[in-house]
Amino acid sequence: MWGLFAVHISVIVVFLILGGVVRKKKGYWLISGFASRPKEEQEELIRNGYPQRMGGLLIITAIGMLILLPLMFTSFKYAMEVQFGFMIIFLMGGMIYLTKYEVPKKRKRSYVISISLFIVIIGGISALSYFSYQGYELVAKEESFEITGMYGDEWNYEDITSIELMEKLPEVTVRTNGVGLPTLSKGHFKVRGYGSSLxxxxxxxxxxxxxxxKDKKIFINDKDPEQTRLWFEQVSEKAELTQ
Known part of the structure; x- marks a missing residue:
C-alpha cells in the first residue's frame, strides 16, 4: 500500500509544480505543443487565458486527488479506482472544456481531437477494468490442468513437484506484471519466501x-472455500497418478 501511496503523492506533487509554474511563473512552454505554435497564436491563447486555465486545471486536479487520498487508509475497497478515475475524468473533461479558449480556426479540430481522445482512453480503461475483474477457473484435465482467463495457461501434471493447501497466503511484496485490485490479484507477483509467482x-x-x-510457482483460490478444496483434491489426485 505504501508504494501506491508514494505514487499518488508523486503525481500530486508533479501536478502542483507544473500547474504552479504554468500559472504563476508563465511557464507556458510546458504545455504540449504551445512552444511550437506561431507567435501570433501563442499571444492569442494567452489573451484568451488558455495556458493560465490549463495550469489551474492541473492544480485543481492535484487538490482533488489530495482530498481523496485518505480513502486509501479506510476500509473502502475501491479507493485506487476512485482516485485515478477522478484524475483521468477531471483532466480529460477539463481539457475538453478548455478547448473553448483555443484560437477560433483550430477550435473545432481541438474539440474533435479532445473528445475522441477522451472516448478512447475511457473506453480502453473500462475494457481493461472489465477483463481484469473477470474471474478464472481451474480446469482439471486428463494430463494437464488449465487456469482460464487473463494470465491463464495450461500445465502438465508431470511437471508438478509439490502441491499444498495453505490457510494463510504468504506476503505478496511486489507486482511485476499483473492486476492488483482491492479484491483480486492476477498475474506475476513476488511473494516473500517464494520469489516470482503467478x-x-x-x-x-x-x-x-x-x-x-519445475519452472513456475502458482497460488490460486476461489471465493468459495469448498471450491478451492475441490480444485486441490482434483489436481492432487491427478498429480499422484502421473508419479
Missing part, C-alpha cells in the same frame, strides 16, 4: 492452493 487470488478467501512446478 497469482490467481480472491483476497480474504482462505484457503489457498500452492502449486510448485
Amino acid at each position: 497469482l490467481y487470488i480472491q483476497k480474504g478467501s482462505s484457503p489457498y492452493i500452492y502449486i510448485e512446478l
Whole structure:
C-alpha cells in the first residue's frame, strides 16, 4: 500500500509544480505543443487565458486527488479506482472544456481531437477494468490442468513437484506484471519466501492452493472455500497418478 501511496503523492506533487509554474511563473512552454505554435497564436491563447486555465486545471486536479487520498487508509475497497478515475475524468473533461479558449480556426479540430481522445482512453480503461475483474477457473484435465482467463495457461501434471493447501497466503511484496485490485490479484507477483509467482487470488478467501512446478510457482483460490478444496483434491489426485 505504501508504494501506491508514494505514487499518488508523486503525481500530486508533479501536478502542483507544473500547474504552479504554468500559472504563476508563465511557464507556458510546458504545455504540449504551445512552444511550437506561431507567435501570433501563442499571444492569442494567452489573451484568451488558455495556458493560465490549463495550469489551474492541473492544480485543481492535484487538490482533488489530495482530498481523496485518505480513502486509501479506510476500509473502502475501491479507493485506487476512485482516485485515478477522478484524475483521468477531471483532466480529460477539463481539457475538453478548455478547448473553448483555443484560437477560433483550430477550435473545432481541438474539440474533435479532445473528445475522441477522451472516448478512447475511457473506453480502453473500462475494457481493461472489465477483463481484469473477470474471474478464472481451474480446469482439471486428463494430463494437464488449465487456469482460464487473463494470465491463464495450461500445465502438465508431470511437471508438478509439490502441491499444498495453505490457510494463510504468504506476503505478496511486489507486482511485476499483473492486476492488483482491492479484491483480486492476477498475474506475476513476488511473494516473500517464494520469489516470482503467478497469482490467481480472491483476497480474504482462505484457503489457498500452492502449486510448485519445475519452472513456475502458482497460488490460486476461489471465493468459495469448498471450491478451492475441490480444485486441490482434483489436481492432487491427478498429480499422484502421473508419479
